[in-house]
Amino acid sequence: MGPKKTVFVAVFVFLLLFPFLTGNAQANTEVYLFRLQMNGDSVRLSDPRNISNNEGYDNQPSFYDENSVLFAATRDGQTDILKFNIEEGSTSSWISDTPTGSEYSPLRIPATDEVSAIRLDIDGLQRLYRYNTDNGTSELLVPKMKIGYQLWYAPDILVFTVLSQDKMDLWMTDFTKGTSKMLQKNVGRSLQKIPNTNLISYTSATDQVLELRSIDPISGKTSTITDLKDIQDVCWLPDGSLVAGKGKRIYRMIISENAEWEPLQAFTDTNINAISRIAVNTSGTRLAFVAETSPETIVQKQLDACNRRDIDAFVATFSDDVAVYEFPNKLSYKGVTELRNRYSAFFEKTGNLHSKIVKRMVIGNKVIDEEEVTANDAIFKVVAVYEVAEGRIRKMTFIR
Numbered sequence: 001m002g003p004k005k006t007v008f009v010a011v012f013v014f015l016l017l018f019p020f021l022t023g024n025a026q027a028n029t030e031v032y033l034f035r036l037q038m039n040g041d042s043v044r045l046s047d048p049r050n051i052s053n054n055e056g057y058d059n060q061p062s063f064y065d066e067n068s069v070l071f072a073a074t075r076d077g078q079t080d081i082l083k084f085n086i087e088e089g090s091t092s093s094w095i096s097d098t099p100t101g102s103e104y105s106p107l108r109i110p111a112t113d114e115v116s117a118i119r120l121d122i123d124g125l126q127r128l129y130r131y132n133t134d135n136g137t138s139e140l141l142v143p144k145m146k147i148g149y150q151l152w153y154a155p156d157i158l159v160f161t162v163l164s165q166d167k168m169d170l171w172m173t174d175f176t177k178g179t180s181k182m183l184q185k186n187v188g189r190s191l192q193k194i195p196n197t198n199l200i201s202y203t204s205a206t207d208q209v210l211e212l213r214s215i216d217p218i219s220g221k222t223s224t225i226t227d228l229k230d231i232q233d234v235c236w237l238p239d240g241s242l243v244a245g246k247g248k249r250i251y252r253m254i255i256s257e258n259a260e261w262e263p264l265q266a267f268t269d270t271n272i273n274a275i276s277r278i279a280v281n282t283s284g285t286r287l288a289f290v291a292e293t294s295p296e297t298i299v300q301k302q303l304d305a306c307n308r309r310d311i312d313a314f315v316a317t318f319s320d321d322v323a324v325y326e327f328p329n330k331l332s333y334k335g336v337t338e339l340r341n342r343y344s345a346f347f348e349k350t351g352n353l354h355s356k357i358v359k360r361m362v363i364g365n366k367v368i369d370e371e372e373v374t375a376n377d378a379i380f381k382v383v384a385v386y387e388v389a390e391g392r393i394r395k396m397t398f399i400r
Contacts, residue, residue, distance in 0.1 A: 027391030028293045030054070031061050031071050032272065033086065036280065036287040038239065043252060045265050045287060051084045060105045061288040063281040068092070069288055070106040070115060081106045081117055081131065086286065095133050103131075111155040118147055128160065142173060142180075151191035151200060153217050159200055161187055170202060172217045183220055190233050195240055201225060203232060212242075226259050233276045238284035245275025245289050270294040273365075274390075295388035296360070299367040302386075302393060307354055309347040315340045319392035327385075327399040350375045365389060 031052040034045040052058035056074030064070050064083060073082040075094070079102035085092040096103045101121035109116050115131045119138070128147045129138040141158070148161040148168050156176040161168040170184040188203030188210070199214040212225040212234060226242075228234070231251070234244045242253040243264065251261040267275075274292040281287075298317055305313035315336060322339055324332045333342070347353070352374055358381070359370040367386045372379060387395040 027057065027274075028055070028298065029057055029059050029276075029290050029391060030271070030293065031058050031069070031073075032289055032291060033069060033084075034287045034289075036285055038237065038284055041254070043237070043241075043243075043264055045250065048269075049089075050271075051288075052082075059290050060277055061279045061290065062105075062107050063279055063286065063288070064108045064115070066281055066283055066285070069279075069286075070095075070108065071288075072102075072104045072106060072117075078102045079104060081115060083133070093133070094136075095131055096136055096138070098138070101125075103129075105149060106131075107150060107152060109155070110152050116141060116150060116152070116158075118150065126163070145171070149189045149191055151193065153193070153200060157217065159183070159191060159217050161189070161191070170215070183215060183217060184222065188232060190235075192234065192236055195236050195238050201234070201236070203228060203234075225255065226253065229261070231261070233278055235278040235280050235287075237280060238282075243278055243280070243287070245278055245291075247274065248272055250275065250278075250289070270296060292391050294362075295365050295367050295386070296362050298388050298391060298393060299369065299386045303355055303357070303369075303371075306343075309353065311340065311344050311347060314343060317393055318396075319389065319394045322393060323395050325395070325397040327383075327397055352377055 030050050033049045033051045035047040037044045037046065051069065052071065052073055054073055057079060058071060058073045061069050061071040067086045069084045069086065071082055072079045080097055081095040081103045082091055083093045083095055095115055096117065098119060101119045103117040103119050106115050106117040109130060113133050115133055116128060117131060118126065119129050120126050126146045128141045128150060130141050131138045146163040148163050150158060150160040153159050156174060158173045160171055162171050167186050169182055170187045171180060171182050173180040184204065186205060188205065190203055192201045194201050194214060199216055201212055201214050204211050204213050210228045210230065212228050213222055214225055215222045231244045231246055234242050237243060240255065244251050244261065249266045250264045252264040253259050253261050271294050272291040273294055275289050277290040279288045302314060302317040305317065318336050318339060320336050321334065322336055323334045324339065326332055354374045355371050357369055358372050361368040365388045367388065369384045371382050371384060373382060383399040385397040386393050
């Protein structure tokens, strides 16, 4: 076995021993749209389209109507509400442009042309607003409450989660009556209407088990639907079955006493990873979901920025709490600020700098590169192991 192969086998074993890492930075995500065809128990997705196709955070799709999709999209360093026209195949309009904040989780308000969305201001204030789709003007909907997720139960009844310290509680506001009440404590996201009922579904963590539950917001009556295992984002199809995304697959569950998630469709596209937020239109003919950019794409952007000595683009590929190691587990330093300082000096002082890939392996969220580096007219080789989580490089290990 030659030295190169020995190194890569060692790295492969090393990767199997390390846990999957997660972080809090906003991922580089895209919104995909599909045709949805249902025929009895058969469900098929076709005609895939990346409808955001935009660098940065594009997320939280919902259907404005049968021909339009709303989602939060990155624009000029902030996140605004974008409306995509399906038939025209283009973005028909930007609904918001708030200089003092960014908008998330847009939904159409029933019986109106308006949209509600959560605004996170640059001073940290997080509130729910309604937006005029013609001129973008906004109005505060729910004062004083820090809202995480929302669902319109009726034109004048809103169900939403309120952030309270390190948890969320489920609330309801009746705008006609001017009343608000808490429905449940300690809930998750993915608020959904259950087809052909007067119920909504929500996630709840009980005894460390993530469950999907139903609630009648008027009476407050709840019941357990199913154990979600480790899936957080679900959506109801018109026939009353559930769909969800995990990794590179879409799953479906037909609700029954011993219901299980069944694989519906797997994707080979390298840019469809960590599928999350799912939405289906009212007629059940379109499905949208969010997927993270491939780890390989993120790592390649890092390498290209390094070769250009573009420190801002280089640093943007790393999470805030990135950790840099020498193999096998010697911590060199931690944090994106320290990384910026070190690489700024390196870019400034190093002449004739260039890195090229000799060999690359991708295993899940890990990218292993054997690189040939030219610096100050010297050539040396190094193996770099990158671990990507939520669209950023969270860990980098060098084998020199």
